[in-house]
Amino acid sequence: MNRDEENQSVATADNGIASASADLGAERLLEKSLFQIKDKMIVPINSNGYIMITQRLLQELDCFLYDGNELFSIAELENLNLIQDSILHLEGLQLLRLPQPKSLQEGKQEDPLYSELLERMLLYRAELCAAGLELVRQHLSGRISGNGPTLQNQLVKGNFTDILTILEMIKSTSNDRIEYSCSPVDRASLRAMLHQELDRAFGLLQKLGGGHGYVKGPIMYSFYISQAVKNIYYMP
Numbered sequence: 001m002n003r004d005e006e007n008q009s010v011a012t013a014d015n016g017i018a019s020a021s022a023d024l025g026a027e028r029l030l031e032k033s034l035f036q037i038k039d040k041m042i043v044p045i046n047s048n049g050y051i052m053i054t055q056r057l058l059q060e061l062d063c064f065l066y067d068g069n070e071l072f073s074i075a076e077l078e079n080l081n082l083i084q085d086s087i088l089h090l091e092g093l094q095l096l097r098l099p100q101p102k103s104l105q106e107g108k109q110e111d112p113l114y115s116e117l118l119e120r121m122l123l124y125r126a127e128l129c130a131a132g133l134e135l136v137r138q139h140l141s142g143r144i145s146g147n148g149p150t151l152q153n154q155l156v157k158g159n160f161t162d163i164l165t166i167l168e169m170i171k172s173t174s175n176d177r178i179e180y181s182c183s184p185v186d187r188a189s190l191r192a193m194l195h196q197e198l199d200r201a202f203g204l205l206q207k208l209g210g211g212h213g214y215v216k217g218p219i220m221y222s223f224y225i226s227q228a229v230k231n232i233y234y235m236p
Contacts, residue, residue: 024131024218026225027054027092033124035116040064042071044117049098050232052121058094068114087224095228115187119174121233122191125198125226126170129205132222133163136208139219159204166201170194195234202226 031054034041045051045067053074057063061075083095110118137160143150150156173190202223209219 024091024128024135024221024225026128026131026221027056029127029131030054030093030124031057033120033127034063035113035120037064042066042113042117043074044114044121044233045098046232046235049100051096051098052088052229052232053094053096055089055092055094058096066113066117068110071113085228087221088228091221091225093225095232110188118191118233119187121229122194122198123170123174125195125229126167126174128222128226128229129163129198129201130167132202132205132209132219133160133167135219135222136205139209156208159208163201163204166197169197191234195230198226199230 030052031041034043036042041057041063043051043053043057043063043065045065047068049067051065053063058074061073063074064071065074065077077098079099081097081099083097085093085095088095137151140150140156145153145156151160173194205219206223
């Protein structure tokens with residue numbers, strides 16, 4: 001498969017979490033992951049006032065923001081600080097900061113809505129990983145290693161299996177039908193563990209996607225954006 005064919009190919013990841021094209025589709029995946037109330041998407045604000053949002057939502061001012069205390073329309077805000085990032089911009093994303101952020105009160109537990117929003121951002125990282133994994137599969141398809149197809153190499157198959165296992169675990173904990181009975185502290189601990197597992201999955205993904213300069217394209221973008229999400233919404 002040549003590069004033009006790769007860029008035109010659209011396929012679905014084996015674990016069913018996300019579909020991917022060669023442009024990664026990070027903007028679409030974020031909007032798919034966001035929590036909605038009626039027809040409005042809700043975007044979380046971190047404790048320092050940072051927000052990751054799609055350029056479409058920003059341009060259309062068509063979402064609500066939530067900082068754990070107040071829910072308000074993005075159209076109400078003035079003087080938002082736009083942080084320039086070439087990779088985020090290329091993928092249809094924008095990083096913002098409120099001019100006067102309201103930090104969560106120290107010691108205050110997350111309310112259920114804010115916990116849900118943070119879990120949706122964790123799911124977004126998983127979507128990015130699944131999209132990157134599908135791009136790796138397309139990239140390695142048809143390649144030969146030793147005496148057989150690269151995708152049949154035991155090490156490669158093992159890495160794919162490990163990544164898919166992590167994604168399936170996150171999918172099972174993010175199922176809307178699951179009734180959460182654990183405390184906010186336990187939910188935060190679970191998120192921390194899943195973030196660590198995603199870090200491991202992305203490490204394997206980078207190894208699979210290396211070589212031939214391909215790691216500099218959408219596969220690298222999936223890792224970069226995922227790390228940005230982690231740095232914004234999860235601070236150990």
